[in-house]
Structures are given as C-alpha cells and as structure tokens.
Amino acid sequence: MIRFEQVAVRYADADRPTLSGVDLTVPEGELVLLVGPSGVGKSTLLGTVSGLVPHFTGGVLSGRVTVGGRDTRTHKPRELADLVGTVGQDPLAHFVTATVEDELAYGMESLGLAPDVMRRRVEETLDLLGLAELRDRPIATLSGGQQQRVAIGSVLTPHPKVLVLDEPTSALDPAAAEEVLAVLQRLVHDLGTTVLMAEHRLERVVQYADQVLLLPSPGAAPVLGAPADVMALSPVRPPVVELGRLAGWEPLPLSVRDARRRSAPLRERLAGTAPPVASTASGPATAPAPAAPPAPRGGLLGRLLGGRRHTAEAPAPSEAAVVARADGLGLRRGRVEALRRVTLSVAPGETVALMGRNGAGKSTLLSALVGMLEPTAGSVLVGGLHPFRTAPREMVRRVGLVPQEPRDLLYADTVAAECAAADSDAGAPPGSCRALVSELLPGVPDATHPRDLSEGQRLALALALVLTARPPLLLLDEPTRGLDYAAKARLVGVLRGLADEGHAVVLATHDVELAAELAHRVVILADGEVVADGPTARVVVSSPAFAPQTAKVLAPQEWLTVNQVRTALGPAQSPETGPSTGSPA
Structure with missing residues (x-):
C-alpha cells in the first residue's frame, strides 16, 4: 500500500539529511509502528506519506513515495485526501470548524459524500471514540485529550485506506488510549485499513503492532521487522521489554500478559524485599x-x-x-x-x-x-x-x-534568542537557560527556529x-x-x-x-x-x-519501576548489562 524507494529528505541549511536510505514497503491492512529517539525524522517520514513533505514543509525530497499507486511528489495533500487520513502532533492545527459534530462531518462534506452517509458515519464515530456527549460542544472548550479524540475521529469518518498518525495517544488518558487503539485494530483487522503510526509511549501500542519500523538515528537507514525482534535492538523500548531484558526472558514480552506468565520466578526472588519509598x-x-x-x-x-x-x-x-x-x-x-x-x-x-x-x-x-x-x-x-x-x-x-x-x-526566531530573553526576564546569569536546554535537549543548535523543532523538542x-x-x-x-x-x-x-x-x-x-x-x-x-x-x-x-x-506484572507486590527491580536484584544478579532506556533513570 505504501512504497518507499530510496527516499531521502534534506531541509535547507541542514548539515545532513533528516531521512536517508528509506527503501521498504508497508503492506495493506497492517498496523506499522514507527519508533526512534526524538529528532530522528519520524514526523518527516509520516509527512512524506501524506504529501505534507515537501509540499508544505519545504526541503528536498529525493527518491519516490507512492500510496495506493499515487506519487506524493506529484499529488498534493488535497489530492490524497480520499486515500490518506492524517493526524499530526498538534490537534489544534487540524481543526477547521467550531463544534465537534461539524468537525467530524467536514472531511466527508469536502469529498462530496451523501448527507445520509455522513449522518451515519458521524454517529458511528461518536460512539466509537466516546464523543457522543460532546457532540454539540465547541472544540475550544474541550480538554487536550478530548480534542485529540475529535481530531482522530475527523479523519476516520471519510474511511481512508491509509491512516497516518503522529503521537495519537499522547494526550489521552489510559482508558481513552485503549479505546482509540481498539478502534484502530478494528479498522486494520476488519476493513483492511493500513495504519502507519509514530508513538513514544510504546508501552501502550507495541503489542498491537504487526511490524515495527525503527529509525535508530538521524539519517540512518531504517529497520523494519517483527516487534519483538526490533525491540531487542531498539535504543527505545517500553518498561515491559526492559523488565524482560533484566530478567533474561526470551523471547522478549511485548504485553503485560506475556510478562506475567513468566514472572513467577522473578516475584519469588523479590519476595521479602521492600521497594524503596519516595521521599522529599x-x-x-x-x-x-x-x-x-x-x-x-x-x-x-x-x-x-x-x-x-x-x-x-x-x-x-x-x-x-x-x-x-x-x-x-x-x-x-x-x-x-x-x-x-x-x-x-x-x-x-x-x-x-x-x-x-x-x-x-x-x-x-x-x-x-x-x-x-x-x-x-x-x-x-x-x-x-x-x-x-x-x-x-x-x-x-x-x-x-x-x-x-x-x-x-515561544515567540523568538531562534533558540538562542528565546534563552536570552528567559535569562533577562528571570534575572538569571547569561547562559543559564541555554545550559538547561543542553541538559534537556542536547545537540540543538542556537540558530534553530523553534517552529523547526519537533513537538517534544519544543516542550x-x-x-x-x-x-x-x-x-x-x-x-x-x-x-x-x-x-x-x-x-x-x-x-x-x-x-x-x-x-x-x-x-x-x-x-x-x-x-x-x-x-x-x-x-x-x-x-x-x-x-x-x-x-x-x-x-x-x-x-x-x-x-x-x-x-x-511493572506494577501490573509484579502485583500484588508494590514494585513501580524497572529501576527499583534492578536495584533490588543488584548488578551481580542482573543479566542486563546495558543502560536502562525503558523507564526514566
């Protein structure tokens, strides 16, 4: 359904390509999860599928991306709208109308669907995403998570063959995230919809993926494979995978259920050991x-x-x-x-x-x-x-x-200007803000415009x-x-x-x-x-x-994080030799 042929993307003034050597096929009717550290080009890769790259973002796209046989270099996003539904990281940038129900209908109206079809699909989507009580609410009055569900719903109603989703569960509570993922699974399994999704909260989604597409570093060639195989070599992985690596489980578990089935020996080793209590x-x-x-x-x-x-x-x-x-x-x-x-x-x-x-x-x-x-x-x-x-x-x-x-x-034109203004406003020594940026966001040049940062980098x-x-x-x-x-x-x-x-x-x-x-x-x-x-x-x-x-896997014991378990086991007992990446250190 989606074909990448030696795709590379380079933006103006960049010293290296954001994407390079992307040559792979995403089959029809599969959920493919796109993973990798912040800033490796995940959003750019998604943009090449929807046509936003390079038509709206600029930059130079080399190679070829085809979706359902249409070349995204020669088809602008509006010419792909009946085929590709896209939800970006910022749902507010997605909305066109004022109320929930109008937003769900807008995409279908633009495609000229019959009113009775539109009515039925709006009702189906309201029920699917738990939005029925919000149908008449102004979008501006909704919480961030509610807005994200509306944004997802607005691209579901036209029934696209391909869904491109950038951090679709990032603002959703756990229950709402499960509902959205269940809807996506139903679309994939029952309707043959192809879903390409980038998500940092891997603990929510990796068990649902048919394949995982890993971008290991900026400009590096991607790796596409079975979720357990890719998680074994990925620099980013969810806590349940990290716990599996720590305990030496093979193959690595992708879900809490898989991990609990193997966790009895680990629970026995931890019995009688109290997890550390957080203190101020x-x-x-x-x-x-x-x-x-x-x-x-x-x-x-x-x-x-x-x-x-x-x-x-x-x-x-x-x-x-x-x-x-x-x-x-x-x-x-x-x-x-x-x-x-x-x-x-x-x-x-x-x-x-x-x-x-x-x-x-x-x-x-x-x-x-x-x-x-x-x-x-x-x-x-x-x-x-x-x-x-x-x-x-x-x-x-x-x-x-x-x-x-x-x-x-964010109001200034560069990261350096933002930091200088923050130092001045706070009465802090020059360089104070920049030192914090370097700690939180290493490798971002001073001259970078805030709008060119990813959502996580702007945060x-x-x-x-x-x-x-x-x-x-x-x-x-x-x-x-x-x-x-x-x-x-x-x-x-x-x-x-x-x-x-x-x-x-x-x-x-x-x-x-x-x-x-x-x-x-x-x-x-x-x-x-x-x-x-x-x-x-x-x-x-x-x-x-x-x-x-970790708590779900090891319950009823009150272990909350992989790091707690690692500390309790001690380095001599732990088969894990690499640094922890599955949960904050």
Whole structure:
C-alpha cells in the first residue's frame, strides 16, 4: 500500500539529511509502528506519506513515495485526501470548524459524500471514540485529550485506506488510549485499513503492532521487522521489554500478559524485599490535607459518599510548610462545572502527579494555581498570595507553568534568542537557560527556529524557559508529550534535582510510568472532584487504569519501576548489562 524507494529528505541549511536510505514497503491492512529517539525524522517520514513533505514543509525530497499507486511528489495533500487520513502532533492545527459534530462531518462534506452517509458515519464515530456527549460542544472548550479524540475521529469518518498518525495517544488518558487503539485494530483487522503510526509511549501500542519500523538515528537507514525482534535492538523500548531484558526472558514480552506468565520466578526472588519509598528533600512526603466533602451526587454512589469525608493518613501540613493550598475550590468554565470542592496542599520538595480521565479538571486546577482562572468558590493561595488577584510579574517569581501547547511560550526566531530573553526576564546569569536546554535537549543548535523543532523538542525548550526563573512551585501540563524515553529520563533528573532543592512540582499527566518514577503523591480527579490522594504506590498499584507496567506484572507486590527491580536484584544478579532506556533513570 505504501512504497518507499530510496527516499531521502534534506531541509535547507541542514548539515545532513533528516531521512536517508528509506527503501521498504508497508503492506495493506497492517498496523506499522514507527519508533526512534526524538529528532530522528519520524514526523518527516509520516509527512512524506501524506504529501505534507515537501509540499508544505519545504526541503528536498529525493527518491519516490507512492500510496495506493499515487506519487506524493506529484499529488498534493488535497489530492490524497480520499486515500490518506492524517493526524499530526498538534490537534489544534487540524481543526477547521467550531463544534465537534461539524468537525467530524467536514472531511466527508469536502469529498462530496451523501448527507445520509455522513449522518451515519458521524454517529458511528461518536460512539466509537466516546464523543457522543460532546457532540454539540465547541472544540475550544474541550480538554487536550478530548480534542485529540475529535481530531482522530475527523479523519476516520471519510474511511481512508491509509491512516497516518503522529503521537495519537499522547494526550489521552489510559482508558481513552485503549479505546482509540481498539478502534484502530478494528479498522486494520476488519476493513483492511493500513495504519502507519509514530508513538513514544510504546508501552501502550507495541503489542498491537504487526511490524515495527525503527529509525535508530538521524539519517540512518531504517529497520523494519517483527516487534519483538526490533525491540531487542531498539535504543527505545517500553518498561515491559526492559523488565524482560533484566530478567533474561526470551523471547522478549511485548504485553503485560506475556510478562506475567513468566514472572513467577522473578516475584519469588523479590519476595521479602521492600521497594524503596519516595521521599522529599526534607524527608518523607508530607501527607495530604483532608479533602472537603464531595458535592452532592445522585444515585447510589452519591448516597454512599454524600455524608463521608475523604480522610487523610496524617494531619495537614502547617501553612509555613505549604507552597500552595486550595480549600474547597470550585470553578466553572461556561456551562461546565470543571472543579468541585477541591482541597489540596503541596509542600516544598514534594512532587505531586494529578491524574484522571480527559476532562476531569487537571488542567483547570493548574490554571487556577497559576492565576489564569478565577475560582467561583473556595480559595487558592500560592506563596501566601491569591494568584488571580496578583499581578503576573509578581506571580512569576512564585509559580511557573509549562502548558500542554509549548508554542504558547515561544515567540523568538531562534533558540538562542528565546534563552536570552528567559535569562533577562528571570534575572538569571547569561547562559543559564541555554545550559538547561543542553541538559534537556542536547545537540540543538542556537540558530534553530523553534517552529523547526519537533513537538517534544519544543516542550523541552519551553520547560527550560520556565525553569530558568527557578520558581518555588513548578506546574507542568502533560510534560512528557512527544518525549522519548531518553528525553523523559533527562526530564526526571531535572525535576528530581529541583525537588531536592526544595521546589514543589505538580504535574498533570496521563503518563503512568512518569508518575511511578517521579511522584511522591498521586491525586486522582474525576468530574472535577478529588477521588484519591495518597502515596504513589498505594494509589496506583490497586488501579487497573493508572498502574504502571511493572506494577501490573509484579502485583500484588508494590514494585513501580524497572529501576527499583534492578536495584533490588543488584548488578551481580542482573543479566542486563546495558543502560536502562525503558523507564526514566
């Protein structure tokens, strides 16, 4: 279905090709997973299939790419629209209309499909992706994950023969990601759709792939093969594969189920050994404050919860030991009650992961903490100030936010100019921001324009800009979106260093592996309410949705990461000799 013939892509002013020597065939009716470190050209390879490269991105394409017999050099994206459906890393750049239902219908209308066909396909897609309740909602009011589902749905309705997806699950909660992957499998298995997908969260998708296409380094020839074979030599691999390498399992497992079938001897070796407990710089993580009673709800659950309080395991920290506190926080966004009676405190040196399904209120809570949204009930204090009532220039010294869309923070024409501006704004010594960029994003030249960076690279740059001011409270919204495992490991190292220095870190994330590696506490939100708040191991191990792969494999023991297991086994007992790449170090 897709044929690459000696394909290479070189952009202007680049000292080497982004892609080189791509010569392979993607068969019809297969799901092919494209993997590799950040910046190796995955998005560029996808763009050659959709026609975006070189028609919209520029650069020089040599060789030949054909999709269903059409040459993408001579067919522009609009001439491939009936054949290829594309969803990029940024769903906002994809939307044309204002509401969910209109967006799902737009592609079919452009192709001139009959109204009754359009009506049926819209309803099917709403049900497939769990969007029925959002059909009339303005797209601008949706969460990032909900927008991503709409973007995927809008390319499904025309029934293309080829789907090109760039990080399709990056902003989705675990349950929504499973639903989307199930839909893709159904399209592949039942309709013969060809799916070419790039994804960094391999723990979610590698077990569903028919083949894996590895780009090992920029300009290097790709490797196409069976998932287990490619994972054995890939520089990026999911935790379950990393655990298999550590335990010496052959062949390597690709799913939690495969790993659990072989894990009994490993569980026996770990029996009686306690996993290390995360602690803050000043000692064990402070126990969370008691949450306020949930808002009244209907049905049996409402009657059971209505008169009860979510009790904490220890008294709340004193005001002197708190960087940020929300008390009975309520917040409405238009018709939606986004937060209801949320009580939360964050202590210095503590890392808190906010988790929950898309639309649960995580980003809204971060926006309230930074002062972007005004509470409609309760109160928020950060550094003793009310964020919404305090001038932004004053708040920036107390709290920094890295948003889901890093481009919102990027205005300059080069990486060097962005860093210079960040140093000036923060009153930091020249070169402070650039040093952080080099740590998070090695190898990016000063003259690079931020728009030429990948989504993950832009995120790392935005994080460096915010970290330059060293705010006591750092807020991050989906900070690993678009990051490979090595970049995630570097991010974890930076955030741990900040926590050790006494900075408080709050991250809203769907990345259960990141929460397991980094967070002292996990707070789970549902429909704007806090439904769980406690130590990471206690909260996530018992959760089918939010447990990391290692916890699922080794349950009921409370092991969260491969690194914990590696430390417990000791170097003498571990068959693994290479560095860890499957989970942050």
